[in-house]
Amino acid sequence: MASHAQRNSSVETLRILAMLMIVTSHCVMFTNLDALALPFGVNKVLIETFLYSGGKVGVVAFFAISAWYLSEAGGVKAGLRRVWILEREMLFWSLLLFAATAALDHSQAGVRLATSSLFPTITALWWYPTAYAVFLLFFPFLVTGLRALGRTAHGALAIVMLVLFTGLDMVMPLSAVGLPGGNYLSFVYIYVLITYYRWYMRPMRDATAWWLLGGGYALIAAGAVGGGILYAMTGRLQMLQVYVGKVEFRLPVLMVGLALFVLFERHEFHSAVVNAIASSTFGVYLISEYPTVRQWLWRDPRLDFAALAAGHPVVLIPALVGAACAVFLACTLLDQVRGLLFRATVDRNRGKWFDKLAGAIGAQFVNRKESV
Numbered sequence: 001m002a003s004h005a006q007r008n009s010s011v012e013t014l015r016i017l018a019m020l021m022i023v024t025s026h027c028v029m030f031t032n033l034d035a036l037a038l039p040f041g042v043n044k045v046l047i048e049t050f051l052y053s054g055g056k057v058g059v060v061a062f063f064a065i066s067a068w069y070l071s072e073a074g075g076v077k078a079g080l081r082r083v084w085i086l087e088r089e090m091l092f093w094s095l096l097l098f099a100a101t102a103a104l105d106h107s108q109a110g111v112r113l114a115t116s117s118l119f120p121t122i123t124a125l126w127w128y129p130t131a132y133a134v135f136l137l138f139f140p141f142l143v144t145g146l147r148a149l150g151r152t153a154h155g156a157l158a159i160v161m162l163v164l165f166t167g168l169d170m171v172m173p174l175s176a177v178g179l180p181g182g183n184y185l186s187f188v189y190i191y192v193l194i195t196y197y198r199w200y201m202r203p204m205r206d207a208t209a210w211w212l213l214g215g216g217y218a219l220i221a222a223g224a225v226g227g228g229i230l231y232a233m234t235g236r237l238q239m240l241q242v243y244v245g246k247v248e249f250r251l252p253v254l255m256v257g258l259a260l261f262v263l264f265e266r267h268e269f270h271s272a273v274v275n276a277i278a279s280s281t282f283g284v285y286l287i288s289e290y291p292t293v294r295q296w297l298w299r300d301p302r303l304d305f306a307a308l309a310a311g312h313p314v315v316l317i318p319a320l321v322g323a324a325c326a327v328f329l330a331c332t333l334l335d336q337v338r339g340l341l342f343r344a345t346v347d348r349n350r351g352k353w354f355d356k357l358a359g360a361i362g363a364q365f366v367n368r369k370e371s372v
Helices: 011-032 042-052 055-072 076-105 111-118 127-171 184-202 205-234 238-245 249-266 272-278 281-287 291-299 303-313 313-344 353-371
Strands: none
Touching: 011 042, 011 238, 011 249, 011 272, 011 281, 011 291, 011 313, 042 055, 042 238, 042 313, 055 184, 055 249, 076 111, 076 127, 076 281, 076 291, 076 313, 111 303, 127 184, 127 249, 127 281, 184 249, 205 238, 205 249, 238 249, 272 353, 281 291, 281 313, 303 313
């Protein structure tokens, strides 16, 4: 396992940026600020273009990092081992945060939350880790199948998926053949695109990546402007303002997220500090998105963004970003403590218990096969 200092800190910087975008998007969506109902203007368009849509752009960029490195990995055991390691961190935070909920606000510590905290993956306590865990179970077979397809068939598959899942979704929003969003199928789709790019295409030039980035944001901004004008005139179709940036498989989101990954991946530097912060980004997500913590953070009466939007709209965007950065920093510090605890205990021989279990199961399988 590479140390923090050995990982490409440019990619790890993108990991940090992606999680900041996700947290900022949650700040916009879950505080008392009704961003979509704000008066039409520059402030509203900027919030919808860069902050609201940032959640799904961040998801694409965050997953693209994993997909890039997984494109050269394989094996059922490797996939299961990753799920095992993922589950340890999820259980740590789900059980600890449930205990905190029981102590601080026991009225919310019901049976449903307790069950979800005991089984965070299968109950989808957090959608991203559940979707990623299911993807990890499929990916060894997926990568083997994609390798067997070869360049031509893989490219045809990518085109079919683009047409069905992105093209039809843009022109026919009620199409019944699209993706639901927010589950492992979106990751399978993005993985097919990324592996085709990595295995068969020439590296994208910086200029092309910048055009993709600018074009994607231009489309998101056009949707915000067009939808904003329609909503201001009719008071209807409010969600149309953020339609093109609301789901991870829509074309503008893919354009921006993948362009960001290309721009960061091709550069390289090494920083132990950057890599250490990046190692806690998953923990930031788990902490800030635990159901009761989300409520405590974003429904705090001191975060009165609605009043700020009405009285001081000029400072609204800096305030939203500042609040998100503060939450990111606090959660990072907490997860760094978790990291220290893990390094002193379960990470001293990372995956040891999984390897033992896998070895025992493998031995039993071999013995049964020989007896037959």
